[in-house]
Amino acid sequence: MAENDLKGLNLYELEDCLKLPKFRAKQIYHWIHQKHVVSFDEMANLPLDVRKELKENFYISSPKVLKKQRSKDGTIKYLLELEDGELIESVYLKGGEDRFTVCVSSQSGCSLGCKFCATSKMGFKRNLLPGEILSQVYMMPKVNNVVFMGMGEPFLNYENVLKAVYILNSKEGINLGARKITISTSGIVEGIKKLADEKIQVRLAVSLNSAVEELRSTLMPVNQKYPLSELWEAILSYQRKTNRRITLEYILLGGINDSDKDLSALVMFCKGLDVNINLIPYNFYGGEFKVSSKEKSSHFIEKLKSKGIESVLRVSRGNDIAAACGQLVAFNPRG
Ligand code: SF4
Numbered sequence: 636m637a638e639n640d641l642k643g644l645n646l647y648e649l650e651d652c653l654k655l656p657k658f659r660a661k662q663i664y665h666w667i668h669q670k671h672v673v674s675f676d677e678m679a680n681l682p683l684d685v686r687k688e689l690k691e692n693f694y695i696s697s698p699k700v701l702k703k704q705r706s707k708d709g710t711i712k713y714l715l716e717l718e719d720g721e722l723i724e725s726v727y728l729k730g731g732e733d734r735f736t737v738c739v740s741s742q743s744g745c746s747l748g749c750k751f752c753a754t755s756k757m758g759f760k761r762n763l764l765p766g767e768i769l770s771q772v773y774m775m776p777k778v779n780n781v782v783f784m785g786m787g788e789p790f791l792n793y794e795n796v797l798k799a800v801y802i803l804n805s806k807e808g809i810n811l812g813a814r815k816i817t818i819s820t821s822g823i824v825e826g827i828k829k830l831a832d833e834k835i836q837v838r839l840a841v842s843l844n845s846a847v848e849e850l851r852s853t854l855m856p857v858n859q860k861y862p863l864s865e866l867w868e869a870i871l872s873y874q875r876k877t878n879r880r881i882t883l884e885y886i887l888l889g890g891i892n893d894s895d896k897d898l899s900a901l902v903m904f905c906k907g908l909d910v911n912i913n914l915i916p917y918n919f920y921g922g923e924f925k926v927s928s929k930e931k932s933s934h935f936i937e938k939l940k941s942k943g944i945e946s947v948l949r950v951s952r953g954n955d956i957a958a959a960c961g962q963l964v965a966f967n968p969r970g
């Protein structure tokens with residue numbers, strides 16, 4: 636049962652739950668969060684009777700790897716089965732010599748129905764627990780960058796996502812720098828406001844995809860609840876409180892959001908905000924949209940630059956195994 640899973644507990648909760656001396660709880664925390672063991676038998680510095688008692692009362696969750704696919708560019712996609720049979724995907728990307736990124740899911744499926752996203756086709760299954768989020772990081776060989784850009788809307792699972800973030804950042808855990816953690820939201824205004832008040836300085840990205848009200852509402856139904864003006868206000872107030880630049884993500888959809896009118900609306904949206912823009916080539920090849928032309932993306936970059944807005948065209952990774960942005964969707968290969 637999930638409440639007996641020790642992986643999702645921070646150090647204070649672990650001390651409280653185990654009723655063992657503090658140094659013992661810390662040893663166990665190190666085994667789980669630094670050495671990533673999933674069996675009490677491996678905790679060699681614990682007396683046998685302590686290990687036995689732990690085994691009788693608790694466990695350390697670990698998802699089952701159902702499938703592992705490697706892309707030509709080295710990206711690896713994992714299909715994972717959670718304890719209750721729900722499925723998620725995680726993606727491991729190597730960038731250069733020393734950048735090891737894991738793109739984690741925060742929910743199984745998603746309820747938000749963005750038109751360009753494969754995950755939305757799954758519908759919403761459930762929120763992930765903190766331990767299930769951490770497992771996606773701990774199962775990778777080496778990680779120095781974590782992005783919440785897999786399945787799901789992180790701010791609709793705010794408490795569990797932030798708990799996992801604090802554990803990742805903890806000195807007794809893997810001590811991952813807060814600036815090495817990025818949370819990407821579709822624009823859940825309450826989440827942006829809450830994050831501004833957190834003690835931790837993680838990076839924030841907002842998946843914008845259109846700054847034209849009607850079009851954004853069509854592409855991302857979440858815009859009907861949180862229209863552009865509210866989103867803009869939330870970003871501004873986040874920046875006033877934190878002094879942090881944010882990233883706007885913009886998937887270029889050929890003939891849909893890549894016209895001059897779309898570009899002008901994007902420039903207008905950026906006014907007064909400290910942002911950089913990630914332009915993302917459309918990736919979901921089974922989907923209903925087309926890729927935007929190279930000329931269009933270059934035009935976007937040049938125009939944004941002329942307006943003093945930094946932007947980059949993101950190189951798509953893991954396309955051939957459907958591991959790129961917007962492609963994650965999980966179905967059980969066993970049928
Ligand atoms: S893009 Fe993100 S928020 Fe939108 S449906 Fe996909 S997973 Fe959900």
